[in-house]
Amino acid sequence: MAERTATVASSSGLHARPAKLFVQAVKETGVPVTIAVPGGPDQNAGSILTLMGLGATQGTVVTLKAEGEGADEALDKLVAFIETDHDAE
Template sequence: MKKRTVEITNETGLHTRPGNKFVKLAKSFESEILVSNESGKEVKGTSLLKLLSLGMKKGSLITIVANGKDEDKAVEELTDLLGNLTD
């Protein structure tokens, strides 16, 4: 299991368009992907609705956990995506 925390820096946070990018990327890995917010709410990273329910705004700290064969690559690529969001 690998995990990493990243800060959302995008002015508008994580909304539908970048959320779709995240979900598409998360589904490309064999590993199970979980995402949690600062209050500890955890959701599957392959569900857009659940991901959006975390309320990721600018400055939010989000933790990504991957468990499986490609967990290192999954965590690296998904945290890079969240850390570099643009509208």
């Protein structure tokens, strides 16, 4: 299983627009991905409700995990997404 950590860069955290874009990015990978905040359980990263429920604000470190063919590439792409401030675009 591949695993990466990333720090949320968007000023609104993983809420609203960044969450929607992240879910789209997860689905585009074609790989099941989980996300967790420190002390929290692994949850489906492809669910906007899950992302918004994490309470991941700017500066929160999240852990992403994926398994299967293409998992490393998928996580690299998703880490880059999380570490970009999508509110500044």
